[in-house]
Amino acid sequence: MNTTRLSSMKTIYLDYAAATPLDKSVLEHMLPFLTEDFYNPNANYLKANQVKSKVNQARKDIAIILGSRSNEIIFTTGGTEGNNIAIKGVMENFPESNMLYAATEHDAVISPAKNYSHKEIKVSEKGILDLDDLKNKIDENTVLVSVMYVNNEIGVINKLKDVAEIINKVREDRAKNNNPLPLYLHSDASQAPNLLSLIVDRLGVDLMTLNGGKIYGPKQSGALYIRTGTKLKPIIEGGGQEDGIRSGTLNPANIIGFAESLKLANDLRKSEEKRLHNLTSNLIDKLLNNSKISLNGPTKNRAMNNINICIDGVDNETLIYKLDQKGIMVASGSACSASDQEPSHVLRAIGLSDEKSRESIRISIGRNTTKEDLEYFYETLMELI
Amino acid sequence: MKKKVYVGLSGGVDSSVTAALLKEQGYDVTGVYMKNWSQDIPGFECPWLEDYQDAKRVAAILDIPFKMYDFEKEYRSLVVDYMLDGYKNGITPNPDIMCNQEIKFKLFFEAAMNDGADLIATGHYARIKDGKLLNAVDTNKDQTYFLYRASRESLKKTLMPIGEYHKKDVRELAKKFNLPTATKKDSQGICFVGKVGIKEFLTHELGKQKPGNIVDENGKVLGEHEGAIYYTIGQRHGLNIGGGLPYYVVGKDMKKNEVYVTTNISSDKLWKDEFELSKLYFLEDLNDEDLKNLEVRTRYRADLVDCELVKENEDDGKVILKESIKALTAGQSAVFYLNNQCVGGGIVI
Numbered sequence: 001m002n003t004t005r006l007s008s009m010k011t012i013y014l015d016y017a018a019a020t021p022l023d024k025s026v027l028e029h030m031l032p033f034l035t036e037d038f039y040n041p042n043a044n045y046l047k048a049n050q051v052k053s054k055v056n057q058a059r060k061d062i063a064i065i066l067g068s069r070s071n072e073i074i075f076t077t078g079g080t081e082g083n084n085i086a087i088k089g090v091m092e093n094f095p096e097s098n099m100l101y102a103a104t105e106h107d108a109v110i111s112p113a114k115n116y117s118h119k120e121i122k123v124s125e126k127g128i129l130d131l132d133d134l135k136n137k138i139d140e141n142t143v144l145v146s147v148m149y150v151n152n153e154i155g156v157i158n159k160l161k162d163v164a165e166i167i168n169k170v171r172e173d174r175a176k177n178n179n180p181l182p183l184y185l186h187s188d189a190s191q192a193p194n195l196l197s198l199i200v201d202r203l204g205v206d207l208m209t210l211n212g213g214k215i216y217g218p219k220q221s222g223a224l225y226i227r228t229g230t231k232l233k234p235i236i237e238g239g240g241q242e243d244g245i246r247s248g249t250l251n252p253a254n255i256i257g258f259a260e261s262l263k264l265a266n267d268l269r270k271s272e273e274k275r276l277h278n279l280t281s282n283l284i285d286k287l288l289n290n291s292k293i294s295l296n297g298p299t300k301n302r303a304m305n306n307i308n309i310c311i312d313g314v315d316n317e318t319l320i321y322k323l324d325q326k327g328i329m330v331a332s333g334s335a336c337s338a339s340d341q342e343p344s345h346v347l348r349a350i351g352l353s354d355e356k357s358r359e360s361i362r363i364s365i366g367r368n369t370t371k372e373d374l375e376y377f378y379e380t381l382m383e384l385i
Numbered sequence: 386m387k388k389k390v391y392v393g394l395s396g397g398v399d400s401s402v403t404a405a406l407l408k409e410q411g412y413d414v415t416g417v418y419m420k421n422w423s424q425d426i427p428g429f430e431c432p433w434l435e436d437y438q439d440a441k442r443v444a445a446i447l448d449i450p451f452k453m454y455d456f457e458k459e460y461r462s463l464v465v466d467y468m469l470d471g472y473k474n475g476i477t478p479n480p481d482i483m484c485n486q487e488i489k490f491k492l493f494f495e496a497a498m499n500d501g502a503d504l505i506a507t508g509h510y511a512r513i514k515d516g517k518l519l520n521a522v523d524t525n526k527d528q529t530y531f532l533y534r535a536s537r538e539s540l541k542k543t544l545m546p547i548g549e550y551h552k553k554d555v556r557e558l559a560k561k562f563n564l565p566t567a568t569k570k571d572s573q574g575i576c577f578v579g580k581v582g583i584k585e586f587l588t589h590e591l592g593k594q595k596p597g598n599i600v601d602e603n604g605k606v607l608g609e610h611e612g613a614i615y616y617t618i619g620q621r622h623g624l625n626i627g628g629g630l631p632y633y634v635v636g637k638d639m640k641k642n643e644v645y646v647t648t649n650i651s652s653d654k655l656w657k658d659e660f661e662l663s664k665l666y667f668l669e670d671l672n673d674e675d676l677k678n679l680e681v682r683t684r685y686r687a688d689l690v691d692c693e694l695v696k697e698n699e700d701d702g703k704v705i706l707k708e709s710i711k712a713l714t715a716g717q718s719a720v721f722y723l724n725n726q727c728v729g730g731g732i733v734i
Contacts, residue, residue, distance in 0.1 A: 321446060
């Protein structure tokens, strides 16, 4: 039985879209706020004021990266909370209205959206948003469109600018027709900051969710960008922190950690983009030489750290366990795909059969991934399939 | 041709090692996870998905095919409803015995045979030689008590390799085979209830019970209980009467919703020299001489007691004990042994 696993065996982590390790420099920035500078930033004494000014500095740092004002940023506990605050916040204010979202959105968008009148925007078999379908589905009662920046499963980079253009056109028409209903564009950008620019005016977004846990910051950290004038009804009420939108004692360690991780991601973005692109395109080429393997998702406009493949006749869970045994960590299309559970809705949306979904794995690489890691992965995969 | 064996993989260490041993012995092994129960009880998350994943991971590591059989509906009606009906009628049924009888050695066996298996295997601590069900080498872990109602046909085609090992050796083997389940905790209690106590489970399924009186031998009301179904004959704890000597449950009346107790540990209501059995079932054809020289176990891991079985008809009989046994509980099984072989048993009336 060839099941030898040495404790000293190296491990290769290829699931950066699920979680990233906390950067050591980020950790150092965080530590004082967990111990000696523990004060509630909203208290009145000097020490607390000093913590508050650090929090505000973090807000400014983030605003610079987004090209926004700092009062347009509220701190959250990450992607799920940001999406909930944005979607429920808008929809609760306009209960008679409806919203649209891309069929490939994360569950943290789809689940809150399902509380309200909603429609799904179709995607092509490569996962590209169908802009005509979007145009057709926006009606006079549509108040919100939610389109993610980078898809977490198949790496599609959505052209938010094109979406924003359609939305602007609708706004102009509404102004002419004296329809006072606003139309907002929300984007879940959890997977984007390591790879792409976040300048909100260029993207044309009114609401944008950011998540520290995917950018080498602390888990359960993040922010929501809210363009001035975008009215949200708070869904977490209490002491009125964060402009009343997100009550609860601020978490300075996570806020500062998040800001530092976002700065670092922004600084490294250009060089990482190229490095990751070279690594993935090289691996994709090799993988596609095998006739059993096909690529899920687009070849162009794809996140440089994402590979999602279908391997003919190979059960993904079994393959993941076998790779794990060899020290390699990858993901199935979605985190839960046990037999009686629904296969990935993203793969379904691009037209993959449930059977093919269960033959699909996601490889997502990051800062610590090397060429050698991917060579080892490739060789091991070829042995196993 | 290698013989095809379908191994029931539960996600635990015993069944994992079973599969590994059989593969090592040269069988063509397939791992099967039986999905019997997946419902959460408020406050307790059902671990089925974790168990399923562990089972599948073991199959992947051993490089054997993996399947799932879904018996959830059948388990509900044949095991859980059977158990709940028993509790409602004031008896204490054993769902593990029912699970083996109806699910593992019937539905699983039949499905495996239909799918082309020559044999099935389970991770039970018991041994099977020529179709005879024998005690496990690790007598402390012996599970023959739960297996006495399995069909003869299925046992003839069943392998239980870990019956030859002690539990600690099984864990060592799991490490040797690099199985991720090597350090996994054993599941405890009734298989589907998991971490939930039987009391919580009964309350969840049957609703909150009406309180009733706790009554002593002299008819004196000592206090109030939370529902007669929660009490089992011989039970010492949980009466909340307090003070003095401990009380033991000696009986209950479901209609009056009364629980009867005593402080007299040697009460003849607690100790029995003989008792009646129904639903007799035998793994061996026993002659009159055999029936006079049986040993009986009335509870999992209880000591064996010499006895004679006097059959009244095919289904019913009376057990005459050489020494008295404490706290016999209606609904539980009395299981017979003859020279370390489990030969059958019946349900205590």
